[in-house]
Amino acid sequence: MRSPLSGHLPRHPPPHLSPHPLQQTDFRWFFAGQLVTLLGSSMAPVALTFAVLDASADGGDLGVVLAARMVPLLAFLLVGGATADRFPRRTVLMAANLGSALTQGCVAGLLLTGHYRLLPVAALEFLNGTLAAFTTPALRGIVPQLVGKARLRQANALLGAMRNATKILGPSVSGVLVMLTGSGPALAFDALTGLLATLCLSRLPLAAGAAAPTRPVPLLTGIREGWTEFRRLGWVWWGTLSFCVINLVQTGTWQILGPALTEELSGKATWGYVLSARGIGLLVMSALMYRLVVTHLLRLGQLMSALGALPLLVLGAHLGTVWLLTGAFLSGLGFAASGIGWDTSLQEHVPAQVLSRVASYNDLLSYVAIPVGQLGVGPLARTFGAFRVTTCAGIVFAVVAVLPLVSGAVRGLPHAPADARS
Known part of the structure; x- marks a missing residue:
């Protein structure tokens, strides 16, 4: 079709x-x-x-x-x-x-x-x-x-x-x-x-x-034109909303509660191994994405991004070191696939003359949630317990990661891959 x-x-x-x-x-x-x-x-x-x-x-x-x-x-x-x-x-x-x-x-x-x-x-x-x-x-x-x-x-x-x-x-x-x-x-x-x-x-x-050459416009006019283009692209809206909520629940939880809970469950040295396992996953998926040929790259990226919730769910469930290292590795795979899929989709489908402005709105609305999450995770952990907060963050992450797929614009966005054999 x-x-x-x-x-x-x-x-x-x-x-x-x-x-x-x-x-x-x-x-x-x-x-x-x-x-x-x-x-x-x-x-x-x-x-x-x-x-x-x-x-x-x-x-x-x-x-x-x-x-x-x-x-x-x-x-x-x-x-x-x-x-x-x-x-x-x-x-x-x-x-x-x-x-x-x-x-x-x-x-x-x-x-x-x-x-x-x-x-x-x-x-x-x-x-x-x-x-x-x-x-x-x-x-x-x-x-x-x-x-x-x-x-x-x-x-x-x-x-x-x-x-x-x-x-x-x-x-x-x-x-x-x-x-x-x-x-x-x-x-x-x-x-x-x-x-x-x-x-x-x-x-x-x-x-x-x-x-592409365009008429010179004042800075504020250019920013407004970027907002108009950003609003027009429904699939960009869905992706940005997903990233915003993920950053809200994941970044602070992972950076602040992650090391402490890992030390409590497995010892202080384990956190370094966890970060290394995540880094290896990022590298492995980056290499795979170079050769992988798909027709709906954004759809794949959104599905894979749900893997990023695994380390939070493992910590919240009090599972052992092997499970945590495995979850961290798989989360690296998911983050790499999501990032490459998103950047490529923006570059393929957003007109060149407004690409940087659309990307800046995407970045701003995604990143602004990070300090909010970092400031809020401590009080939430003291009130409800660190393990419970981490579990809830993992669940919200997983749901929000795949939520954009309810949109036909996200599911159906095509990708024009190069021939991997060339």
Whole structure:
């Protein structure tokens, strides 16, 4: 049966004529830039945390510094999306990476010279969070211009695998570096990666990532146009609502109650193994998604995302270490499939000239629930019990993950896969 949306899909070149992403020079430079910047970004939080804790007498500065970065990230996402749709995304990403390198370099300089003060460090992290708000929408929008729609799934699988690998490797390397040399050099390395990423991006064509030409519009008008497009896409609404509720019940529960309950059930060392098992699942599914050929990628991603609830349900049921490690591994599979499926669907079906704005609304409405969940999980656990709250969070997660599938727009959204044998 022909999908009602299939008539609106752009024509793709024959898959066998479309080179694999890493065979395309522009994507290789982009991939290299992402690799170095994500490695630095995964190292920076560990270094910054230890630096602030060491410099602050009571550790109270850490919450201020973390909030100083998170608040502008949320506040400026819509501005970042409108900017990435108005200017070449290569230019936006180069400016953001260069600015991030400068701000992190200044923080490193303060630490290396022994001049840590809360106000300048918080101000620099505020600037860093602002720059990140411009980076995320531009990244979503530039990939289709680099590889073409026939190779989007494979490109996102490669980027996902690299992102997950840096999340596993970066904190460990950062911890060792902080132990050996202190936090300043680790943050200086993050600044250096920003410069290297800027150099990689400079090798892309000048117009790389540019949206289709449109009339210049004021910033607020552009943001409103993004909202209009976001409202028009019912499947995006369903997915964003699902992510919002999942972030509300999962992030705080996993980050705050997860380590404590794991230690109570299996010992302190188990939490590290759990995170490693989850990371392995992320990597495995990223590799599988590179080769997997499906006709409804979004449907698969939504179904797989329900696996993310398993570790919460295992903890809530007081099950043993083997069950917890298995649940963590399967949750990694689910998160990777969901993320790759969602990014690819956005890039395939949202017009290029509004893609970054639609993505910014999706990110904002998804992420805004995270601090709410983090603040609320502690009082809920004290009132109802940590195990009970974790079980309820797992149940809500599983239900909400598959809830978008009641929409025919979600179930039927087509995917135009490249030939996995090519």
